[in-house]
Amino acid sequence: MSIDELLGSLQTFEACMKPKAKNKGLALKVVKEASSSDDDEEMALLVRKFRKFMRKGAKSSGKYSRDKEVKKSFTPPHERSGHAKSNRNVQCFKCKKLGHYASDCPSGDSKRDKKGKAMAATWSEDDASSNEENSSDESSSEEELVSNFVAFMASHSTLEDVNQDSLDKEIDQSHQECLNDNPSYIDLLAKVKFLEEKLKLALSEIDEKEDLIKIQVNEFVATTRRLLREKNAIEKKLCEVEGIVLEKDRIISNMNLESSSVAVVEEKLIEVSLPTSEAIIEEKCKDSRCF
Numbered sequence: 576m577s578i579d580e581l582l583g584s585l586q587t588f589e590a591c592m593k594p595k596a597k598n599k600g601l602a603l604k605v606v607k608e609a610s611s612s613d614d615d616e617e618m619a620l621l622v623r624k625f626r627k628f629m630r631k632g633a634k635s636s637g638k639y640s641r642d643k644e645v646k647k648s649f650t651p652p653h654e655r656s657g658h659a660k661s662n663r664n665v666q667c668f669k670c671k672k673l674g675h676y677a678s679d680c681p682s683g684d685s686k687r688d689k690k691g692k693a694m695a696a697t698w699s700e701d702d703a704s705s706n707e708e709n710s711s712d713e714s715s716s717e718e719e720l721v722s723n724f725v726a727f728m729a730s731h732s733t734l735e736d737v738n739q740d741s742l743d744k745e746i747d748q749s750h751q752e753c754l755n756d757n758p759s760y761i762d763l764l765a766k767v768k769f770l771e772e773k774l775k776l777a778l779s780e781i782d783e784k785e786d787l788i789k790i791q792v793n794e795f796v797a798t799t800r801r802l803l804r805e806k807n808a809i810e811k812k813l814c815e816v817e818g819i820v821l822e823k824d825r826i827i828s829n830m831n832l833e834s835s836s837v838a839v840v841e842e843k844l845i846e847v848s849l850p851t852s853e854a855i856i857e858e859k860c861k862d863s864r865c866f
Contacts, residue, residue, distance in 0.1 A: 667673075667680050
């Protein structure tokens with residue numbers, strides 16, 4: 576088992592040790608601080624011993640320079656809450672999951688299962704092959720340490736699964752007990768469902784009325800536009816009629832002026848062509864004298 580694979584396995588285990596999100600609904604408080612702190616101390620001790628064992632193997636195989644990557648101190652999960660919260664929203668673009676970056680992806684290019692039991696089995700197989708290759712350099716105590724480390728990880732993962740299953744069962748049982756102890760709560764749920772159905776019907780009716788109102792509004796807008804076009808056409812015709820009336824008035828005024836001028840000319844012609852009565856009498860007198 577290489578140093579990189581070991582680091583990936585440790586990071587995967589640390590990711591599994593992150594505190595889980597609280598379940599919504601009934602709040603069932605479970606106190607596990609004492610046991611978790613003991614497990615963390617035991618885990619830290621096993622990791623330190625295991626790293627010491629891996630450094631010995633690296634020195635014997637000429638890979639001591641790569642052991643610098645293993646010098647990161649192990650921090651218990653309960654002390655890394657701030658780091659876990661800061662990386663909780665980070666998404667890995669390789670495995671598409673939250674909680675770590677692509678450079679820290681525990682899966683890497685391998686196809687290891689991410690559950691605790693499968694990882695423990697993989698580590699045990701890798702450790703077994705590594706022990707077979709370096710059997711001449713390893714002691715019985717170191718082999719026992721590795722087996723204890725793998726067994727601890729497997730038992731810890733199994734314990735977490737059992738605790739989660741029991742917690743889910745307790746939540747379901749408590750929820751059912753609350754329903755049985757509170758029949759009014761069941762009646763309230765029935766009323767809520769009835770009101771939800773009634774609300775859905777009311778919303779559907781509102782949607783239908785909104786559609787009808789939209790149709791009526793569209794018809795009103797179309798009618799208004801048509802009336803505006805007709806109004807503009809009537810105003811245009813009125814302008815044309817007003818122009819015709821003005822032209823008629825102008826023509827009438829011109830005709831009146833011409834008729835008045837004609838009357839003046841006729842009077843002058845009458846005065847010139849017809850003699851007055853006095854002139855006619857004088858001419859008659861002259862004629863009588865002559866006889």
